[in-house]
Amino acid sequence: NAGVTQTPKFQVLKTGQSMTLQCAQDMNHNSMYWYRQDPGMGLRLIYYSASEGTTDKGEVPNGYNVSRLNKREFSLRLESAAPSQTSVYFCASRLDRGLQGTQYFGPGTRLTVL
Amino acid sequence: GENVEQHPSTLSVQEGDSAVIKCTYSDSASNYFPWYKQELGKRPQLIIDIRSNVGEKKDQRIAVTLNKTAKHFSLHITETQPEDSAVYFCAAFNAGGTSYGKLTFGQGTILTVHP
Numbered sequence: 001n002a003g004v005t006q007t008p009k010f011q012v013l014k015t016g017q018s019m020t021l022q023c024a025q026d027m028n029h030n031s032m033y034w035y036r037q038d039p040g041m042g043l044r045l046i047y048y049s050a051s052e053g054t055t056d057k058g059e060v061p062n063g064y065n066v067s068r069l070n071k072r073e074f075s076l077r078l079e080s081a082a083p084s085q086t087s088v089y090f091c092a093s094r095l096d097r098g099l100q101g102t103q104y105f106g107p108g109t110r111l112t113v114l
Numbered sequence: 115g116e117n118v119e120q121h122p123s124t125l126s127v128q129e130g131d132s133a134v135i136k137c138t139y140s141d142s143a144s145n146y147f148p149w150y151k152q153e154l155g156k157r158p159q160l161i162i163d164i165r166s167n168v169g170e171k172k173d174q175r176i177a178v179t180l181n182k183t184a185k186h187f188s189l190h191i192t193e194t195q196p197e198d199s200a201v202y203f204c205a206a207f208n209a210g211g212t213s214y215g216k217l218t219f220g221q222g223t224i225l226t227v228h229p
Binding site for chain 2: 041042043045102104105107108
């Protein structure tokens, strides 16, 4: 049981390049989330998916797109990377059972945009 | 939407002392309040949580208190140890409407425990 996994661990892009961050969970969780973490800013929600086939914007969605490919996988795409997107990206998942349902985080992807 | 304020932003204590981190939230409908610990270069991990029908919860050296009327909750760490040094995040969750488990996080507190 690997929990939440993310690839890649590190990535360096040039301004204008595109890339997809991958996330997968093997806990049969319904909801999945993408956050970015910047120094002094805490964790900010980019997009989330309540179930397979549905996605919704979070606090900072501009410049990103997401795909909930199936129940296990939730990817985050940067179409045209900008230096402001330099950050650490965390994927998380949650099993929805009323008030239960801790969010479990992946190991993170450290992205640098030059 | 929900807004969570966390204080202090940094906290330095001597080993064996207690540490207290406080958070306030704005949405009275929030009903689940987890605390996460994040060590340097690692992922956030849940250390304790509390639900709105409970005023206090304790797990060994860690406790959380909730005051729904004042809309604030606090993390208490007793007998601190150097391995408690990390960034701590509070969060609030509103199960109503279409939130689907969206957590709103505080800005984080950097706790340093000096030997």
